[in-house]
Amino acid sequence: MNAPLSPPIPSIPPLPEGARKPRVLILGAGMSGLLMGIQLKRAGIEDFSIFEKREEVGGTWRENRYPGLACDVPAHYYTYSFEPNPEWHHRFARGPEIQNYMRHIADKYDLRRHIVFGEEAADARFDGRRWQVKMKSGREDSGEFLVSACGFLHHPREPQIPGLEHFAGKRFHSARWDMSVDLKGKRIGLIGTGSTGAQIVSAVSKLPCELNVFQRTPQWVFPLPDREYPLAERELLKRFPIIARTAYKFFDQSFDHVLARAMIEPGWQRRMVEALCQWNLDRVKDPLLRRHLTPDYQPMCKRIIMSWDFYPAMQRPSVKLVVDGIERVEEQGIRTVDGKLHPLDVLVLATGFNTHEYLRPLELTNAQGLTLSQAWGERGPHAYYSLAIPGFPNFFLLGGPHSPLANGSVIRYTEALVGYVMQCIGHYGEGRFNTLAPRQDATDAFYDSLRESMQGTVWVSGCQNWYIGKDGLPEVWPRRPREFNEALRRPRLEAFELN
Numbered sequence: 001m002n003a004p005l006s007p008p009i010p011s012i013p014p015l016p017e018g019a020r021k022p023r024v025l026i027l028g029a030g031m032s033g034l035l036m037g038i039q040l041k042r043a044g045i046e047d048f049s050i051f052e053k054r055e056e057v058g059g060t061w062r063e064n065r066y067p068g069l070a071c072d073v074p075a076h077y078y079t080y081s082f083e084p085n086p087e088w089h090h091r092f093a094r095g096p097e098i099q100n101y102m103r104h105i106a107d108k109y110d111l112r113r114h115i116v117f118g119e120e121a122a123d124a125r126f127d128g129r130r131w132q133v134k135m136k137s138g139r140e141d142s143g144e145f146l147v148s149a150c151g152f153l154h155h156p157r158e159p160q161i162p163g164l165e166h167f168a169g170k171r172f173h174s175a176r177w178d179m180s181v182d183l184k185g186k187r188i189g190l191i192g193t194g195s196t197g198a199q200i201v202s203a204v205s206k207l208p209c210e211l212n213v214f215q216r217t218p219q220w221v222f223p224l225p226d227r228e229y230p231l232a233e234r235e236l237l238k239r240f241p242i243i244a245r246t247a248y249k250f251f252d253q254s255f256d257h258v259l260a261r262a263m264i265e266p267g268w269q270r271r272m273v274e275a276l277c278q279w280n281l282d283r284v285k286d287p288l289l290r291r292h293l294t295p296d297y298q299p300m301c302k303r304i305i306m307s308w309d310f311y312p313a314m315q316r317p318s319v320k321l322v323v324d325g326i327e328r329v330e331e332q333g334i335r336t337v338d339g340k341l342h343p344l345d346v347l348v349l350a351t352g353f354n355t356h357e358y359l360r361p362l363e364l365t366n367a368q369g370l371t372l373s374q375a376w377g378e379r380g381p382h383a384y385y386s387l388a389i390p391g392f393p394n395f396f397l398l399g400g401p402h403s404p405l406a407n408g409s410v411i412r413y414t415e416a417l418v419g420y421v422m423q424c425i426g427h428y429g430e431g432r433f434n435t436l437a438p439r440q441d442a443t444d445a446f447y448d449s450l451r452e453s454m455q456g457t458v459w460v461s462g463c464q465n466w467y468i469g470k471d472g473l474p475e476v477w478p479r480r481p482r483e484f485n486e487a488l489r490r491p492r493l494e495a496f497e498l499n
């Protein structure tokens, strides 16, 4: 019998009377930046600012506006553990609903007075004691700690397709959806069939329009049915919050025991996920269409798509799957390698993100003049337990390389990360150090263990996926998520250089 999961965050005790209280600068008012603010307040630290480049909170859920936008992690699990939401209307919450939840959090925890909207950090330098941050507007600020809560899915990736700029119709990336374009009656081209593309297909296929899906690589799709929560059920959840908390625990356990294990090691979990994906694919009746939608790699090697609707959508008469490669984009549409022109009015690029950029183009410079780009240059992004970088003291990265981001609840593991950062700040308050940065040898040892654990995971089973870093190592956590949370329960100060 497995031990019950540990609580996601160790409780944040207020700093003791007389403890030093640092100023903390946070970049980004998405889910992790807001959480950082909440925990600082719980610790009694009010001297912090959250710099947000846009005019509202919500991060990815504010940026993305595409039709079908929803979270494919169950809503009662994609929730702060301490803030259940009985109001979720669907098992998979819709994007605007999640943004409303974030707005509610910002108001309830009185975070807005700490958020500086419309400010984007352009440069950050450590002077030996404090981080000096300059915004694009010229505004400057400084603090003892700098926390990047920028996420990693925010640099839209424009595909390198010849002629893209010559397209005469409307063209936009999925994360920059042009709300002024009415899709009805239009011939739409969609490039990309990842998690975003699949959600767009499911939604747009229901509109009176023609949808041409340009697929480079088929994806595995796990059949997870959505469900609306009726009013009576939501009322019940309001009256008995224990139900939502139990649902959270159920999804947490299920993810850790089944899906996460299926990804990291061979066993019945992997066989079960594979069988369910195959069963889902077999719902495609036309043998040719089914063959074109059949991947030639193992399920989960690319981030698995969670959808009940995708295959039925692909079988609607208004949807056409194009599997011939794209040769170029022309004024009138897309020309494929078979010489055929596919005439289009609208071109949607669901081509993903430059996921290895993290907080960049913001440049960090340490007291010795070393920049983050130089530190990450040859080897690519790396960080001690995903959140701290050798040579860059008092800087933390939430959701950095090698965190457990594949198909799990980002909120769940961010609670562990923020708990860790708060404990480091607590040690600062006690006067145990002025600056801390992870030791290079501790970071190297962490990477040796990661490399070892990567054997047997699906991510190295042979496919192209956006997890793979510059050094060939997937930037994901190759063990069970609970081990990540456990590892972050207490900072091991001996792994850090303290000054």
Ligand code: N01
Pocket (backbone or CB within 6 Å): 070, 071, 072, 073, 153, 159, 160, 161, 191, 192, 193, 194, 195, 196, 197, 199, 215, 216, 217, 303, 326, 350, 351, 352, 353, 464, 466
């Ligand atoms: O992007 P992707 P995404 N020509 O990189 C294709 C999160 N997310 O926006 O597979 C033709 O997965 C590319 O083809 P290929 C989630 O973490 C979460 O869909 O490289 N095609 C692929 O099909 C997810 O993993 C939710 O051959 C080109 C697609 O574009 C992450 O966002 C919902 C091409 C890109 O797929 C990114 O997902 C949605 C080219 N030149 C997203 N270039 C939740 O619900 C790229 N492609 C939580």
